[in-house]
Structure formats: structure tokens, C-alpha cells
């Protein structure tokens with residue numbers, strides 16, 4: 001999909017959009033998130049990253065314990081589940097707690113603790129049961145949020161809505177280097193961000209930059225999200241492991257998928273191990289809605305008549321016949 005920054009609407013709020021770099025050891029700099037709700041549970045997410053733009057995020061290369069709590073009330077007077085989970089260095093000290101056994105169709109509050117630091121409080125909710133009778137479901141969708149194309153005012157407005165769920169349809173991050181002046185944000189960024197991500201450390205920094213935005217954090221902390229990806233989480237218009245610019249991008253894709261998993265509130269099948277990541281899935285919302293989330297990129301064939309927004313195939317032609325006539329045309333260089 002083309003890089004249209006649908007969420008990047010003014011007004012500008014400069015003070016609200018400066019990426020936080022190293023400053024103290026506070027580890028919850030990317031906020032919290034929840035996702036993939038069922039009628040009995042939800043995924044709780046955070047990542048420990050005291051220093052956003054260094055390899056390792058400023059954490060030691062060892063696993064560390066994180067405590068989590070989920071409560072009926074925002075004041076945490078009625079805590080109903082707690083636990084401790086490991087934040088692993090091979091997952092950039094991210095955690096994905098799959099809470100189950102919750103009551104359906106109500107809101108919950110959650111937070112994390114690492115040493116003496118406590119995370120921001122997140123709010124989430126469980127889906128209604130399928131047999132129930134429900135009058136409405138309220139959800140919003142987001143997509144195409146290139147950081148350097150503007151501020152996330154639309155996400156701030158979203159966070160102030162009364163929603164059950166947010167669907168993110170992809171292009172959560174973009175694959176390019178960040179302009180030194182932050183592009184339309186006019187917010188200087190560290191030099192390490194100016195080169196495009198190629199390895200997993202740099203991809204993690206891309207997510208850290210995006211997720212440092214306070215409006216994005218607020219929207220995550222307010223609702224459960226259901227996230228899929230599009231092309232820019234790896235490269236413009238890529239298909240499976242093929243790029244129109246450089247052919248095989250298996251290694252780039254693997255690094256990008258790894259960082260995606262580490263920064264999204266998704267369940268275990270989305271972790272890129274073995275046959276994974278598997279991110280296509282289904283969410284049932286009572287008897288009102290069934291959300292079938294697709295993975296439109298990982299399994300895609302090379303487009304037969306040209307990459308991207310190429311014209312549709314001419315009737316009666318194939319890529320082979322078109323490319324033999326015009327070998328240099330778009331889509332013909334990668335067999």
C-alpha cells in the first residue's frame with residue numbers, strides 16, 4: 001500500500017512528540033498494550049527499554065522477571081490475577097502475557113512492575129460470549145502511520161473515544177531511515193535512526209521510535225488492539241520473500257518479523273519460530289461480529305503484471321508474455 005499517512009493530521013503539538021532518549025533508568029518508555037481479546041482472556045504486552053536507541057535497549061543481556069497484575073478497578077483495590085514472567089533478551093525484553101480465565105464482556109485494568117518501577121496503567125476488555133445478545137460493538141481502525149509524516153493526533157482523538165477494540169490494518173512502521181530533522185515533525189532524531197533498518201537491532205529502534213509517541217501509547221493503553229501487518233513493516237510492496245528492488249529479502253524479512261512480534265500484543269503463534277510467524281487469525285465478538293484477520297504479505301505471489309500500483313493485467317496476457325515483450329518493465333526483473 002502506498003505511504004499515505006492517514007493518521008498524521010495536524011494540529012501540531014511539538015512538546016508532545018519528542019522521542020525520549022536515554023534519561024534515567026525508567027524501563028517502561030514504550031508504555032503498555034493489550035490485544036487479541038477473547039471472551040475469557042487477553043494478551044498483555046510491554047517491553048523493558050530504558051534506552052531506546054542503543055542495541056539491547058539499555059538492558060543487560062540476561063533474562064529478568066517482570067510482575068504483572070490485572071484488576072477490576074483502575075485503583076487496583078480489587079486485583080484478581082497476578083503473575084511473574086520472564087523478559088528475555090532474545091525477545092528484546094518484551095513480554096506477552098496471555099491471561100485467561102477472565103469473565104466475559106467487561107473492562108479490566110493492568111500494569112507491570114520491574115524492580116521498583118511500575119508501568120503506566122492499561123485498560124482492556126474481554127469480548128462478550130457468543131451466545132449472548134448484544135446490541136453493539138464499537139471499534140476503530142488505524143493504518144499507515146509513518147512517524148516522520150506527521151503527528152498522531154488522530155490516535156489521540158481515538159484514545160478519547162469509547163471503543164471496545166482497535167484494529168490496526170498494517171503499515172504500523174515504515175521501512176526507511178528517519179530524516180535527521182524528523183521530517184514533518186521537525187523533531188531531531190539520533191544519527192543511528194537515519195539509516196534504514198536492515199538487522200533486528202535497528203528494526204527494534206524503529207519500533208521504539210514509533211512507540212515512543214505519547215498519543216500512540218495512549219491509544220494502546222486505552223483499548224485492546226488486533227493488529228496485522230501490510231508491506232511497510234518489511235518493504236514497499238514486497239511479496240513473500242521477494243522485493244522489487246533487491247530480489248530475495250529473506251534475511252530482512254526475518255529481522256523485521258522478529259521486531260514486529262516483539263512490539264505487538266499478539267499471541268504465541270505470531271512468534272517467528274519454527275513454521276511461524278502465523279498471524280492470520282479470527283476474533284469472535286459475541287454474536288455481533290467475526291473479525292477474520294489476514295496476512296496479506298507473507299504468502300503473497302509476485303504480482304503477475306507489475307509491482308505496486310501497476311495497471312491490471314491486459315486481457316489475454318501473462319507476466320511471461322508481457323516481460324518477453326518488454327523485459328525492463330516493472331515486475332519483470334524478479335522471476
Ligand SMILES: [Fe+2]
Nearest residue numbers: 001002144171
Ligand atoms: Fe499504507
